[in-house]
Amino acid sequence: MSPQKRINTFRVRVNLVLCTIIFCNACAYLFVNMRAFQLLAIGSAVLPAVALAPKQLISAPRRSTAVPNPSGEVALFSTGQYSFESHESSTTWNLIDLKSGKISELTDDSNVSEIIWLGSSNSELLYINSTNADIPGGVELWISDTADFNNFRYKAASLSASLSGLKTATTKTGDINFLVYGQSYGNGTAYNDKLAVKPLSTARIYDSIYPRHWDTWLTTTFNAVFSGTLELKKSGQWATSRYVSRGALKNLVSTVKNLESPYPPYGDSTDYDISPDGKWVAFKSKAPELPRANNTASYIYFVPHDGSKNPEAINGPDSPGTPEGVKGDSSGPVFSPDSEQLAYFQMTDIAYESDRRTLYVYTIDSKETIPALAKNWDRSPSAAKWTTDGKGLILNTEDRARNRLFILPSDAGDDFVPRNFTDSGSVSSYYNLPNGEILVSGSAMWTSRIIYTATPEKGVTNVVFSANEVDPALNGMSSADVDEFYYEGNWTEIHSWIIYPQNFDTSKTYPLLFYIHGGPQGSWADSWSTRWNYKVWADQGYVVVAPNPTGSTGFGDKLTDMITNNWGSYPYDDLVKCWEYVRDNFDFIDTDNGVAAGASYGGFMINWIQGNPLGRKFKALVSHDGTFVADAKISTEELWFIEHDFNGTFWGDRDNYRRWDPSAPEHILQMDTPQLIIHSDLDFRLPISEGLSLFNVLQMRGVPSRLLNFPDENHWVTNQENSLVWHQQVLGWINKYSGIGASNSNAVSLDETIVPVVDYNP
Template sequence: MKGGLFLKATSILSVCFATLAQSQSPLTPQTLADLKQVGKPVASPDNQQVVFPLSQFQSAQNQTYSNLQVHSLATNQPMNLTEWNNYTSSASPAWLDQQTVAFVHNANITDPQSGTGLYTVATQGGGENNQDSASPQPLTNVTAEFSNLKYNNATNQLFFLASTYPNKTLSESYELDQRQALAGSSAVAYDQLPGDATPEAGDQKHQAIFALPVSKNGDSFEATGEATNLFQSYTGAGFNAVDYAVSSDGVLVAFVAEAAGPNGTVTNMYAVPANGTETPFALTNNTEGQVTNPVFSEDGQKLAWLESSTPDYQAGRNQIVLCGLANNNKTEVASDWELSPTKLAFSGGSESLYAVAQDAGNQKLFLITPGGSNSTSGGGAGGSGSSSMSESSATETETPTAGGAGGEEGTPSSSEETSPTNSQESSDGEGGSPTAAGDIATPPPTGQDNDGLGLSNRRRNYRRGFSMEEERDWYIYAIRSLHPKAGEGEGEDGTPQELTQNGTVTDMASVGNNTVLVTMSSIAKPPELYAVRTPEGEITQVSQLNSEALQDVMLSEPEPFTFQGSNGQDIHGWVVRPSNFDDSTNYPVALLIHDGPRDAWTDQWNNIWNPNAFAGAGYGVIMINPTGSTGYSEQLVNGVQNQWAGAPYDDLMKGLEQVGQNYTWLDTSRTCALGAGYGGYLVNWINGHNSDFSCLVSHAGVFDPSSAYYTTDNPAAIAYDFGGPPFQNSSRDTYDQWNPARTVDQWKTPTLVTQGGNDTRINPAQSLSTFTALQSANVTSRYVLFPDEGHVIQKPGNVLRWHQEVFSWMNQYTSENGTSTEGGNGAAGGGGSGSGGEESSSSEASSTETDSSATESASSSA
């Protein structure tokens, strides 16, 4: 297949590399750790400024500081809004008005018991120098673990997430935690499986949504009352809010909450009045699936979210669900779209949706306008062929139409779907639990008949003077009257329009009608802010956070390649050339294997699995997206089921072999395979099926899928891929077939094992088992544990130590006179048969401990 679809280097490219090498140096782990990390952008109410958290590791103090930075969108002029030093951190900004930002402030990041507070800061007090930064002012005297701030100027309420105990205020919950810490007990009790969003929240502690009333007094804001717990009437346990959205008039809050299920956590969409007077009620009734990303339109007429189409698995393909509150219609948007969106936002004019989705090695921004000429109307108040993204066109003198799915104008598709009198009886649930999806609010809005019609007219009547209570009733009635099956099969199938082509979009914020701010990166460029104009897709860079730090650093651009995989499908991957590349030199190979299995290597900057860091260490880097990787056909994504190390392993070996044949400067006889999570599992599998690798690195790798099922925070994910839990007769053979532990007697390759001690996704016992197996089999091995890390190594000091360990290991066994105990003679991809999510990068690194937090066992020789 030489030549084929591969992109090959030219002599001109080689000359360019040689010229750059004279003035640039490779990317080192220290330079990588020292870069600034940009957080999620938030646009000001007048769309003239954007604020975002910015964090940076300070080597001298071994701490990561974070502040808030403001950029003018007109001039791109940056300004520090809060200071960098004094061991403080600033996060989760929310605009209160055009000159004031509320945020979460930690006054002492070195004290794990210090907690955080709510503060405000005026934008006019900032400056480019730290000394000119504004002085934050406390908004309340309450200490808690605040996050995800959102402000609604219609009701003057500041919303946030915080963990609390039942029947306890925030202050009481914080004091209880402090007393327990002082008592010397760190015990946490569970009556159900802990959720992966808040795994530490046992003893019925849960994360709730709060609403704090605030008002402006002169030039500053102050709290005018206590924060209201919107879950105060909920009496159950294990119910944790994960994400939420507030309607533009501040009347209703839609939120995603997770609860324990028999096979792990499941998430559903709920709604609750913002005044906290009612129990949350459910908008979805998943027993196994996942729901994410609620967003209200600016006009308050629409609510959208993402819902997984695959039961029991959080990485299933997401569908866009759109609720038209003016016509009681619930539809799927772009239902035939093969890609799986991961983020969602409305445009400023409420007419379109922005979506982010992986697509063949990139994570792109898309624009979707439902109900256009290329889509089918969901029927309802707008009439046949009109867009459900627009407010009903009925005038006040017209008879309001029913919101039936697919019906002709003024004609409901079925009386059972459009009339509340034919729906199930209203229920507020038993024992304070959230009510079921599709329940109808008991009292209709004041002065209206209980007929389920005319909601758009009621909405306009509110604009002429309905009270806030009547507006709240309207919302409750409208959202509870959503017909769960309305519009099914008749979705608003607007064709997604690609706005970005290359790189990876991670965050976005709508700015006005025709602009969206995004955080975007690539393998050769760390995250920066960009403004994307629609519909033309014109992109303008807004920030230059790391340009100076990287101006003398050589960063290799990724080169895409494609080959035919084990099942005959095209498999995509990337090659990254070593720094100071010389085409007359043969280079050792780093084969990076992504986590997942449903994840992918995209053209994205990564804070630990950074291909340019490996290139800077002198390695040619190969990253392959084998069967099971996301951003490709659904057939390819789900091809990993019941064969975790079947087609994926074969794809890796075939790809490695063919890349070596087409890139002759790669010396595949000196290859090290490295992976994390599922990638670490494949590394363990390689050890028992292919002895041609010089060395291996397994981070948080699964050793035994059966035992991993019982110790992960998401057992449903494993059960889904193996055909059920391991105790079922029907799936036992699958677990046994794809178990690396079965072939430990064949393990021969020197292996470095690394692990985070607080990992809830892959229990540390899996890596310890891997190391025990290696030592018992007399294989050269080393185990490095980071006790204070989770599944991903994030703290910069630990990231530096991880790179030190990994590069030392690789250099020892991939040098031209390396000491590999087996193989090393011929292409590493030439042996073995397999037939027998991306490591995420942290946008805001946590504070670090000293290097002594990494502990390791003594190495042994075979």
């Protein structure tokens, strides 16, 4: 079979595979309904296809995950949208009927920042009001009802700072024990930026390592989890409890020095949990006794909700149940339905941020070693939820460039291999429904939000909602826009995605857009992104090829770990072989006019490619926040990262750092491909000097180059107006050199720039 026929046949096969997620068992899945088939297999076939342009991507609705009410009849989600006309964002809260898919608006009150279902009620809601009538910079807790949100509501508590991450549990007496988090002073009081005394000097003074992290200089304040109670009054309403006076919540973290939870920069309410009976709280914190910059160690702490005892680590170095030799990052604590057990993840390696996460189950007050479940399973789950009966756990796990749900018995042995029951796309969140189904919210390359139900026995049972059916910007998008293939890499078979442009025609040719992911331990997944969106790039008129080379996650530990101290070897070889495979096998891809782009580690790889032979195969390059000078890596903040990935310290193993140095003279002398460099001032993991160094070299070497800088962005570009400029510059740059602008009316041009270009050259 010819390569052309092979890809067409594979395309059909992928669509058929997507259909099978609505059947049960590999050999005898049962068809459930035509709606699920249409959405999961072919997306929307009714709406005419439109090209996804940057402005449409950025301003399209962004929906949160759906949270069901206790009866499982309706679910709650928010929808945010940015307007380039008003230059403002708006948010509405919505209810979706889980049978019919009908959506109704609950409220468009801009002050509502979070809503959760109140206790076991199917209509009562508890929410955070982002303003406080009495305390500037504070927030309030309000209670309302789905029947008439705006008229049934009343204030239940006034909180003295900007707090979020609301979680609750109902006690036997009907009281509501809740948790929130925010910044804390060392004495345990909540930090309120509006009321804080501003120092006259801007000086910063540090006596310990780790003065800054991600995009923030560290101060004397830190994240903390606060607890409170809303008492059920005789009137039937809830109000602030007896031990919480005017928002003076109990700080559960500050009583032990150097604890912090949630842990920045990614920490959120998944870093803590409250037991269903409301008695206990578990939270994650970085190891307080170790220097933060040099290790990933963190523990799960256990504390009474009322703060009557100090928190204690259940898996710390001195804890009686700590598994032997397990010293890495802990995450995702979640209590069992009976409040008697706590599941959490932990990595083994103390200095490897991408080590495999293993699931452990702690029995409350147990003095025995905490057992691991499916210890030898070669996957790294990111989230766990107990089944309703407490006999198993459902895991969200990256697996072969997708995020799938797996079922795991709570007594699984070391060699047990969990079974997945969702397939395509990437799961974002999931909740148990009383009928035994699971409500799943996710996304895919072709839809920004999909909501469906599934069971471990039957797979997907019903698709409730998919954004590509209702959002004009996504009209016509479907799974037919995406294929995948495998090829022989440096040492093993490598996976790659292939994404087609609008109105793709195999009889025509399209320039290659070569996508390189970050990490370096990361992957290109079947998910939606508002930054590096596959379809936005493809719809400029490219075929996007997005390989998952050595270092990629979700394909087993070996592929992930082999990149260690091999940044420029195996992954580079895998990318070269991918380019050659595309050149030799896809007649519709024009590699002669191809371009390449990457961010973070992908930015490093673009810089490495620029100074190596593969760089001569592209008409233009784009590197976003990539390292350039090997010795500059010591200026990063998370030192455990470089010490792990380069097998040693900066002074003891300098050759490891310099082995893959894009700034080495022999590489600089090869550079001649036009390159756009993007680097932002608040990226402390990859400081701005890296981008400036590369730009200086390219300019002095006479290589066509441009520097795009954002003073107010970190590793990502998230502000909508900045994102529009980012897309205009990136797409305009590659279109200029690939020649795509002359053949595609949808193509972005550098002439469309909305920001002045500074050019002092004579």
